[in-house]
Amino acid sequence: xxxxxxxxxxxxxxxxxxxxxxxxxxxxxxxxxxxxxxxxxxxxxxxxxxxxxxxxxxxxxxxxxxxxxxxxxxxxxxxxxxxxxxxxxxxxxxxxxxxxxxxxxxxxxxxxxxxxxxxxxxxxxxxxxxxxxxxxxxxxxxxxxxxxxxxxxxxxxxxxxxxxxxxxxxxxxxxxxxxxxxxxxxxxxxxxxxxxxxxxxxxxxxxxxxxxxxxxxxxxxxxxxxxxxxxxxxxxxxxxxxxxxxxxxxxxxxxxxxxxxxxxxxxxxxxxxxxxxxxxxxxxxxxxxxxxxxxxxxxxxxxxxxxxxxxxxxxxxxxxxxxxxxxxxxxxxxxxxxxxxxxxxxxxxxxxxxxxxxxxxxxxxxxxxxxxxxxxxxxxxxxxxxxxxxxxxxxxxxxxxxxxxxxxxxxxxxxxxxxxxxxxxxxxxxxxxxxxxxxxxxxxxxxxxxxxxxxxxxxxxxxxxxxxxxxxxxxxxxxxxxxxxxxxxxxxxxxxxx
Numbered sequence: 358x359x360x361x362x363x364x365x366x367x368x369x370x371x372x373x374x375x376x377x378x379x380x381x382x383x384x385x386x387x388x389x390x391x392x393x394x395x396x397x398x399x400x401x402x403x404x405x406x407x408x409x410x411x412x413x414x415x416x417x418x419x420x421x422x423x424x425x426x427x428x429x430x431x432x433x434x435x436x437x438x439x440x441x442x443x444x445x446x447x448x449x450x451x452x453x454x455x456x457x458x459x460x461x462x463x464x465x466x467x468x469x470x471x472x473x474x475x476x477x478x479x480x481x482x483x484x485x486x487x488x489x490x491x492x493x494x495x496x497x498x499x500x501x502x503x504x505x506x507x508x509x510x511x512x513x514x515x516x517x518x519x520x521x522x523x524x525x526x527x528x529x530x531x532x533x534x535x536x537x538x539x540x541x542x543x544x545x546x547x548x549x550x551x552x553x554x555x556x557x558x559x560x561x562x563x564x565x566x567x568x569x570x571x572x573x574x575x576x577x578x579x580x581x582x583x584x585x586x587x588x589x590x591x592x593x594x595x596x597x598x599x600x601x602x603x604x605x606x607x608x609x610x611x612x613x614x615x616x617x618x619x620x621x622x623x624x625x626x627x628x629x630x631x632x633x634x635x636x637x638x639x640x641x642x643x644x645x646x647x648x649x650x651x652x653x654x655x656x657x658x659x660x661x662x663x664x665x666x667x668x669x670x671x672x673x674x675x676x677x678x679x680x681x682x683x684x685x686x687x688x689x690x691x692x693x694x695x696x697x698x699x700x701x702x703x704x705x706x707x708x709x710x711x712x713x714x715x716x717x718x719x720x721x722x723x724x725x726x727x728x729x730x731x732x733x734x735x736x737x738x739x740x741x742x743x744x745x746x747x748x749x750x751x752x753x754x755x756x757x758x759x760x761x762x763x764x765x766x767x768x769x770x771x772x773x774x775x776x777x778x779x780x781x782x783x784x785x786x787x788x789x790x791x792x793x794x795x796x797x798x799x800x801x802x803x804x805x806x807x808x809x810x811x812x813x814x815x816x817x818x819x820x821x822x823x824x825x826x827x828x829x830x831x832x833x834x835x836x837x838x839x840x841x842x843x844x845x846x847x848x849x850x851x852x853x854x855x
Contacts, residue, residue, distance in 0.1 A: 358375070361719035362395045363712070364413070364431035366452075368445050370398055370440050371719075376414075378437065381692065381708070387418040388709050394716050401452035402445070433459045433715050435667070436497035439689050440514055457829060460722075462483035462667045464717060466659065466688045468513040470570055477685070479658050485683045496559045497571045502526050502534070507574030510538075512785055516687075519543050520563065523574065524556070531628040538614050544613055570658050575682050576615075577676040579634070584609040586616050586684065587627060587675060591652045595713035597721065599656045601649045602710060603703035605671075605694045606630040608759050624697035635677060644679045651681060657687070 365385070370377050384397050388433040391395035397413040404411050408427070415426045438449050468470060469490050477483045492510065501508050502524065510522040522538035536556065537548040551559070560569070577584040589604040593797070606629070610621030616821070618624060631641045652671050660666045666670055672692030695704040723725070 358394055360393060361433065361716055362397075362428075362431040363389065363433045363715045364411070365396065365434055366434050366436045366438060367400055368399060368441055368449060369402065377439075378691075381406055382414075383416050383418070384708050385644050385712065386416045388705075389712050390418060390598050392709070392712050394712055394719075395508060396712070397426070397431070398532045400445070401448040408519045430456075430459060431440075432460065432719055434459055435711055435715065436461055436463050436465065436690055438465075439514060446491060452623070459795070460718070461665055462711070462718065463688065464664045466663055466686070469511070469515075469685065470513045472659070473570075475662050476655065476658065476686075480653060480656070482651070482658060482683070485681055486573060487682055487684070489572045489742065491570050492560070492569040493567060495553055495560065498524060498552065498556070501573065505573045507576075510560070510569050510573045511572065511573055512569055514568075516622045517543060518613075518617040521615055522546070523614040524762075525574075537621065543620055545610075545803065547611070575684070576676065577674055583611065584616055585616060585630060585634075587648070587673040588690075589648060589671045589673055590668065590690055590692070590707055591656045591671065592707070592710040593666075593714040593717075594710055597714065597715050597717050599660075601652050601706050601747050602739065603695055603700065604645075604648065604652075605698050605700070609692065618694065619693075624694045626700070635679065636676070636711055640679050644681065645673060647679075647682055648673055648675070651683065655686065657684065667711055707713065804825045 365374060365380075365382060367378070376398070382396075386398075387394045397411075397415050399413045402411060410427050410429060413428045414423055415428075416423050420765065420816070424637045436453075438444065438446075465473075471491075473486060473489050477486060488505070490501065491513075492498070498508060498510070506526045510524065515521065517541050520539065520541045522536055525535040527533055527535055533550050533552055534556065535545070535548060536551045536559075538546045540546055547574075559565075563569075576609060577586060579585055584608055585608045587604055587606050590602045591599060592602050594600050604627045606625045606627050607616035607618065608625060608630075609616040610623075613620055616622045627645070628641070631644065632638075635641050635644065651673075652669075655671060656669050658668065659669065666688070666839055667689060670687040671683060672687070673683040674684055675836045676682070692704055692707040695701075695707060701764045716843065729821050
């Protein structure tokens with residue numbers, strides 16, 4: 358069997374063509390070599406549509422060097438592209454649309470608001486979703502904060518903790534709220550009091566209308582005042598099944614409302630933090646089992662809704678009581694949280710599972726090599742000739758005026774090699790190019806009368822009417838004569854008339 362080829366699709370970060378996850382790709386390529394799968398990296402900019410090839414980035418683990426190489430389209434594509442505000446992301450959209458017929462291991466998900474609505478369709482998952490609403494005006498915040506003392510405002514397409522605000526209700530005044538967060542450059546916004554008018558102006562400057570979510574706040578503060586949550590990685594394994602690869606805790610930086618590692622957060626083992634947070638060993642085990650069950654359920658449900666997926670990261674919040682909340686779903690997860698906590702085995706597994714799943718896909722999907730590895734072309738192709746079916750025979754007999762047989766139709770003829778592979782060079786529709794002989798002519802005493810379409814179309818109306826009337830004399834044929842007719846139809850079904 359041919360060695361499977363996996364292409365990792367990504368985007369350059371800048372005009373110098375730097376890659377955000379180059380060290381991760383190096384490890385995956387090296388691991389793929391050991392597993393027996395060839396891996397290369399490419400972006401939409403590297404695709405040459407005229408040559409129908411990719412100027413791919415190839416890494417050699419032996420000399421630790423990257424190089425360029427012209428390659429064909431891979432058997433499988435692992436999409437690792439993240440949202441960018443650049444022309445490169447528009448190129449990605451066009452690539453996905455043009456080459457949607459290729460075998461993608463994972464398809465893009467929608468924005469956070471759409472994902473929230475979709476997950477809410479599942480009754481079990483819905484219980485783990487915090488109350489969330491699409492922001493249209495500051496009245497949405499006012500309405501939710503009456504019920505919940507803390508609410509969060511977050512962009513529907515944001516990543517890395519950018520542009521998130523934490524709004525806390527003040528007991529001393531109903532016209533003032535306590536606001537802190539991070540701006541769109543991930544800089545910390547110092548805690549400050551704001552009136553509703555000031556908050557309205559702030560959100561208007563961020564163009565938040567219908568681009569932000571208002572979400573119920575969950576109590577996540579540790580005794581030292583820092584927030585925390587849990588990052589769970591769910592992946593398809595080498596047998597095509599969803600499984601939890603690992604889960605780690607994240608603790609936010611001082612005065613930060615988010616726990617993101619890129620925003621200064623720290624990673625710790627899940628068990629370590631749960632022992633400090635919940636302290637009950639039995640409840641901790643129940644929480645871990647419940648979190649894993651939720652993670653697999655979310656992955657399966659989203660795959661049913663959006664198609665191919667191979668990995669997801671879930672951001673979870675866990676209350677002291679053991680209640681589990683699903684905060685976000687990330688379809689392009691990082692793996693560094695496991696490296697940060699020193700769990701090398703889980704980190705290695707997180708890198709190799711997409712490769713193992715790719716091998717499983719290649720070996721178990723029907724006709725993997727039949728999947729187009731190049732753009733589809735609109736050229737003239739060989740017209741395959743198939744044996745006459747029961748439906749075709751019935752329609753042809755109706756044309757001749759014969760009643761269809763009640764016996765099952767079994768074709769005893771096999772089309773000749775020429776009829777199966779001959780290329781057509783006609784510009785006319787197939788319905789006009791191919792026209793069978795009429796059985797009436799085949800059974801006349803004077804033998805087969807080669808009445809061409811031109812002759813038939815030139816015949817008088819009287820002759821046509823007579824022919825159609827006389828063809829009804831075939832009604833009394835015996836079974837042997839009927840089989841002869843079917844054989845003749847089989848031979849002449851694809852005859853070409855001019």
